[in-house]
Amino acid sequence: MNHSKPEKYIWKKSYSLVLIVNAFYILLFYILTVIFT
Amino acid sequence: MEVLDWVVLLATLSFIVIFGAIKTRKQDKVQDFLKGGNQGKWWTVGLSVMATQASAITFLSTPGQAFSDGMGFVQFYFGLPIAMVIICLVFIPIYHRLKVYTAYEFLESRFDLKTRTLTAILFLIQRGLAAGITIFAPSIILSVVLGWNLITLNFIIGILVIIYTVSGGTKAVNITHKQQMAVIFIGMLTAFFIIVSYLPEGVTFGKALKIAGASGKMEVLDFSFDFDNRYTVWSGLIGGTFLALSYFGTDQSQVQRYLSGKSVRQSQMGMIFNGLLKVPMQFFILLTGVMVFVFYQFNATPLNFNPLVEEAGVQQEQYQDLQRDLEINQKKKAEVSLAFATTDNPAEKAAYKEEIKFYTQKDREIRAAGTELVSEMDENIETNDKDYVFIYFILNNLPRGLIGLLLAVILSAAMSSTASELNALASTTVVDLYKRNQKKERDEAHYMKASRWFTLMWGAMAILVACTANLFDNLIQLVNIIGSIFYGNVLGIFLLAFFVKYVKSRSVFTAALITQVLVIIGWWFDWMPYLWLNIFGCALVMGIAIILQTLNKNNQQQVA
Numbered sequence: 001m002n003h004s005k006p007e008k009y010i011w012k013k014s015y016s017l018v019l020i021v022n023a024f025y026i027l028l029f030y031i032l033t034v035i036f037t
Numbered sequence: 038m039e040v041l042d043w044v045v046l047l048a049t050l051s052f053i054v055i056f057g058a059i060k061t062r063k064q065d066k067v068q069d070f071l072k073g074g075n076q077g078k079w080w081t082v083g084l085s086v087m088a089t090q091a092s093a094i095t096f097l098s099t100p101g102q103a104f105s106d107g108m109g110f111v112q113f114y115f116g117l118p119i120a121m122v123i124i125c126l127v128f129i130p131i132y133h134r135l136k137v138y139t140a141y142e143f144l145e146s147r148f149d150l151k152t153r154t155l156t157a158i159l160f161l162i163q164r165g166l167a168a169g170i171t172i173f174a175p176s177i178i179l180s181v182v183l184g185w186n187l188i189t190l191n192f193i194i195g196i197l198v199i200i201y202t203v204s205g206g207t208k209a210v211n212i213t214h215k216q217q218m219a220v221i222f223i224g225m226l227t228a229f230f231i232i233v234s235y236l237p238e239g240v241t242f243g244k245a246l247k248i249a250g251a252s253g254k255m256e257v258l259d260f261s262f263d264f265d266n267r268y269t270v271w272s273g274l275i276g277g278t279f280l281a282l283s284y285f286g287t288d289q290s291q292v293q294r295y296l297s298g299k300s301v302r303q304s305q306m307g308m309i310f311n312g313l314l315k316v317p318m319q320f321f322i323l324l325t326g327v328m329v330f331v332f333y334q335f336n337a338t339p340l341n342f343n344p345l346v347e348e349a350g351v352q353q354e355q356y357q358d359l360q361r362d363l364e365i366n367q368k369k370k371a372e373v374s375l376a377f378a379t380t381d382n383p384a385e386k387a388a389y390k391e392e393i394k395f396y397t398q399k400d401r402e403i404r405a406a407g408t409e410l411v412s413e414m415d416e417n418i419e420t421n422d423k424d425y426v427f428i429y430f431i432l433n434n435l436p437r438g439l440i441g442l443l444l445a446v447i448l449s450a451a452m453s454s455t456a457s458e459l460n461a462l463a464s465t466t467v468v469d470l471y472k473r474n475q476k477k478e479r480d481e482a483h484y485m486k487a488s489r490w491f492t493l494m495w496g497a498m499a500i501l502v503a504c505t506a507n508l509f510d511n512l513i514q515l516v517n518i519i520g521s522i523f524y525g526n527v528l529g530i531f532l533l534a535f536f537v538k539y540v541k542s543r544s545v546f547t548a549a550l551i552t553q554v555l556v557i558i559g560w561w562f563d564w565m566p567y568l569w570l571n572i573f574g575c576a577l578v579m580g581i582a583i584i585l586q587t588l589n590k591n592n593q594q595q596v597a
Contacts, residue, residue: 025320037250
């Protein structure tokens with residue numbers, strides 16, 4: 001394997017899904033914090 | 038513990054061990070033993086990664102953490118999904134393309150043998166000690182609350198794990214992880230619903246959350262930039278990504294789990310599965326702790342959940358006075374909490390909320406006074422009782438049979454993490470040190486035998502560390518310190534390998550040695566809290582390697 005060549009990274013839709021869901025969790029926790037405190 | 042609990046506990050654990058050992062015993066290829074024959078489907082990889090991270094302490098400590106400090110700990114996991122994406126994007130395709138058995142093998146292909154050997158040894162030191170603590174930590178708690186012998190418990194957990202990891206290697210670890218996770222999910226879900234059903238009439242789940250909120254337990258997010266506050270959104274997103282990247286990307290106990298995937302896609306999907314489920318899973322475990330807190334708003338608790346502290350304390354008259362104060366305070370708190378939950382009048386609600394705050398604060402003060410009293414009597418006694426809250430609740434409140442199931446959850450979690458650790462320690466020893474340094478090529482049978490012997494050796498070592506851990510006051514902290522001393526450096530080496538193609542082997546190896554010395558000096562002279570050594574080590578090795586490479590290049594150009 002030639003390590004001096006730059007790697008090609010392939011972005012998949014599932015990665016975006018993970019990041020969006022993570023942001024959604026944070027939003028949900030924000031709502032919970034506001035409602036219950 | 039009743040007979041039914043023993044039956045449930047023994048049947049669950051023996052089934053897992055016997056099934057794991059029998060199902061995978063016929064293996065004669067190293068690839069099968071160390072990489073599970075690359076047969077893992079995404080759900081196997083995903084559950085195995087999850088089971089490796091979830092140790093017994095996760096299920097003992099996390100509910101106690103929520104009971105004491107609320108839901109804020111979940112922020113620590115916000116960086117994990119980001120790290121999962123980076124691992125899927127960068128780490129997994131390269132590891133699979135190179136068909137490596139260990140993460141450190143990749144470093145030889147990218148740099149040289151020296152760098153590979155150095156990182157493998159750093160891993161063996163750190164993980165070898167951690168494997169002992171993975172056994173010791175639940176053993177010490179269970180031995181205190183159940184009165185079981187500590188050494189016997191260490192041996193039971195260790196030997197059960199050794200049986201199937203020596204017999205079936207990675208395949209056995211993966212198979213048993215699925216069953217262990219099933220036991221964990223069933224046990225925790227059942228416990229959660231039972232706790233909610235134990236709440237007084239009129240206190241629904243929603244009202245229970247409001248009571249928890251009034252006591253300050255529902256402050257999930259903290260957006261402050263306070264460095265003294267360990268869990269904030271920012272420390273979770275930045276520090277959490279960093280820590281998860283080092284753990285999942287460079288620690289062989291995790292790398293081995295996704296290397297057993299059938300294809301790049303299956304490994305990636307397993308990690309995506311974790312990226313999606315880990316945060317809600319931790320949230321749920323914390324929520325269980327919050328429900329235990331609400332339950333104890335209406336029920337009596339000891340002054341300290343650690344039975345050893347209670348035993349030491351009750352001999353003092355002052356401690357007995359505090360117990361009485363706590364009892365009176367708890368009765369008032371229960372009355373006010375019930376009134377808060379059942380009224381619909383906003384003005385009354387606000388007034389009761391203030392009262393709940395007052396009694397919660399008073400509760401905290403009485404407990405702190407009790408702790409201080411016992412600490413004055415015996416400096417060595419562990420007065421922090423967070424780890425004992427959930428097990429106290431289980432043993433004193435759950436119905437027959439379910440206590441056995443919850444103990445099976447805790448022991449399954451201890452076994453699942455230990456199994457991955459032994460499996461990874463053996464793989465690294467065989468692949469990176471033993472096989473790599475053999476002068477003549479040996480046959481498959483030889484390396485299979487060596488893998489089994491090294492698994493057994495590391496298992497025995499873990500039991501030995503667990504049995505001697507009690508001799509050291511702060512061994513768990515010591516292991517975390519050792520981890521922080523090495524982790525940053527190793528992650529820095531991997532980041533250079535993946536992202537900074539410009540840097541070559543000589544610069545990295547020299548930088549790694551200098552960094553390791555500087556990190557040890559930094560720790561010795563207490564330059565910073567030890568958790569920051571992770572980031573310090575990583576930044577330092579990357580910075581020094583880039584500078585050395587630039588200097589080398591300039592020198593070479595001048596000579597030319």
